[in-house]
Amino acid sequence: MDLVLHDVGPTEGEREAVDAVLGVPGSMWEGATERLSSDDHVARGGHAARRQRHLLVPILHAVQARAGWISPGALNYICRRLTIPPADAYGVASFYALFSLEPQAPAVAHICTDIACRDRGGDALCAEMERRLGPPGAADGEATWLESPCLGLCERAPGAMVSIAGAEPVEHSLAPADADTVADLLAGGPAPPVPHPQVPQAQDGQDGLRLLRRVGRVDPSSLDSYRAHGGYEALRAAVDLGPAGVIRELNDSQLLGRGGAAFPIGRKWEAVARNPRRPHYVICNADESEPGTFKDRVVLEHDPFATIEAMTIAGYATGAEYGYIYLRGEYPVAWERLVEAIVQARGRGYLGRDILAAGFAFDIELRRGAGAYICGEETALFNSIEGHRGEPRSKPPFPVDSGLFRRPTVVNNVETLINVLNIVREGGPRYAEIGTERSTGPRLFCLSGSVRRPGLYEAAMGITLRELLELAGGVPEGRTLRAVLLGGAAGRFMTPDELDVELSFEATREAGTTMGSGVVMVFDDAADLPAVLRRIASFFRDESCGQCVPCRVGTVRQEEALARLANGTGSAEQDIALLREIIVAMRDASICGLGQTAGDAVESALAKFDVFTDATGGGR
């Protein structure tokens, strides 16, 4: 390959940002500005540079944070340093919503316009931002704003994230967000305090909780505090059990993955542990971008060591010495706390060589997503870490055979991982007594929308939807329940008549629905269901990776048909029939779960509600 670059170089700031990740270049070949002695001998770079391709997204983040956009000069310099063809790198950068490839104001407010926020102040906030700052995405001026899909702050809607590029870039999450505070942050105001986690059950004491036991009680910035709350007891227990013992307990626990696919964790770990190809990798999937989901954020912000400990156990049990946490790009607080927690764990020997003097090594690298829901799909996630576009791969091969860097890989959701701590401590069989026969253990539920006490709840599998809504206080005074979106945008709507459905994998499947990522979003009689459906369709249209036709075009046609229905243009009967046809093809023929579920919520709403003729919903 000839590396053909344009004749434009990076600014000083851009160069610094790249060098901060890669170190200063060792030769002119690698982009040094003056001749070094290394240039006298051989051309350098080549394979060594290309092996660093996995740093592409972190470098793009660094440049975006420094310059506010990825300029042609910066891209050239990145490509020279990593020996990546510029078209290829451009393809990667332009895949992610958080990277701007055109000049953009350095201070940007990302305002959530998604379904929990839009009528809880999100739409009004956008209108106010537009009044103050003009249309979204302006390049001139110091500050601008952009619409954002769900920011994972739904329990405190409306959510916002502010980022300011510069030599000392800053990022803040804000919820509930108001225009004045956003303006203040855009102008460089001080960080808002991190609110106390919204875990309403904590009021009644947390001792009965297993997954949220420490949340809000432990100091997330202190390993000692974590240990004082039972931290690292599980790792000790795991080492006593030995790798095979850990896997046996997991098999006995019958824990199924909480990230959406409900795959048995024991089988996954066992397959990797037994795989003769090395190295093995462990990945914690913390990309949490399913609209309505915020559980992983709460756990990572308020109990970061738990995930680190669980990953360490995964490394021990599966023979992996290296793990990645892939954290969604819009979680600045979780990022900071994880960075700090990893540093402390390393410093105290809980990560690194010879952990607990048990003769095993494990370390963790933290990676940030950059605004792409699809990167939560495990194979897209591998591509993203490797520095490619976040397009899902075809399966088979499965991650346990060929995952990250084509090596055997365990991928688990944050919630799945923290369950491991309990299983290892109390034993698989005891854990399996919690929940239902086929859905064991506790489960986290993200309650948002029209409920009195939105927040993160923990309940044993098998709780009914009605019981869960009661825990959250039901819909506010004077409102009546209209619908519950179960499982997120990729989930399904439930009617007030269906509240007795048991929340377990088997019962929800039986009822033709899904728990998905634990989203329980409540809509009352004032909800504008047509607008909600259009927002969901818009989400999938934006988040489709574009690889396969049924999803790439189907999501567009779905959104168009819903627009006609909402606007009352065209024949409603025909458009509803058309939507059904589109949705079947997306489900049957798409490559990955995104396209396969992109019509589920719409389909369920059309089947269960008179969305487009009803007095309470239609005609707006």
Place this chain on the structure above:
Amino acid sequence: MSRARQVAPPREVEITLNGEAVSATEGETILQVAKREGIEIPTLCWAKTLTPVNACRVCVVEVEGSRVLPPACARKVEDGMEVQTHSERVRHSRKMVLEFLASSVDVSTTPDVSRWIDEYDAAPQRYGPPAPAFTAGERDRLRAGHHVAPDGRHAATVKQPPKIDNDLYVRDYAKCILCYKCVQGCGTEWQNTFAIAVAGRGFDARIATEFASPLPDSACVYCGNCIAVCPTGALMFKSEFDRRQAGTWDEDRQQVTTTICTYCGVGCNLELHEQDNEIVKVTSPLDHPVTRGNLCVKGRFGFQFVQNRARPGEREGDAPPPPHAADGTGASGNGASGNGSGGHGPRGGGPPT
């Protein structure tokens, strides 16, 4: 351990294809077996000489026990597999894929699509009249994760003006179905030049150079191997494009002469497509053991000299390439170092015009 490793002979497997027992060889795809049995499964993003990307999904089939419909072009047969190639479910997905493509992309030069549209009762017009075309470069600037909400009156399309930035070939992305063939051919699978990649996301995904810069400023070496694998005519010889525009392109009047390229000693087979006594296009057979359909700039585009010598002054725009003539910039550099040939456009010397 003995050095003579036993290579197991490929295993025979039995599958059921549309209810008939069929034997196949392990490792074969469903598409290969169906073809042998005389069953037509439509394909768009599959090409003989490239790894399947199974992106278009027009080839999906029903496999007993599979929740979704796997792509025949990539799914390998397994013993006992029960496959339906034309069930109602399959026909529905194929119809929708054809509608999705034909309603958003200009498929007028994609072979077989109009026949399949009839065969599968696809009705692309039911999505409404096409939205107004993008202006030049507009689609290249679309940002991932953002789009203007539609009102449903028009069907979104990828319509845009063709990119004509060199004298050798045209990129008419209004015809692009995003099959990845050109990217594979330009990159890892054949040419290793990586001048183009997929950029953007979702419906806004597109084939692009870095920052959509003109081809002469890019790494393109004008081997035309992307044109060779493009199934839609989105990538087209300028000589073909111009004649199609003028209405003078006529394959019935064309003759194909197979010869061997005289530029160097590799021995690439050339197929010279000639119409009205002029060479209008050069291809190489996909199954040719030397080229596998690929050529270099000299074999692919070096034909002009024949015509220039024979009939000087008669061709429109008589000047020979260079390819970067059209945009007149020629101002692109290529960095401080690292590129042996130190130029842009067809490196390694152009045709002796």
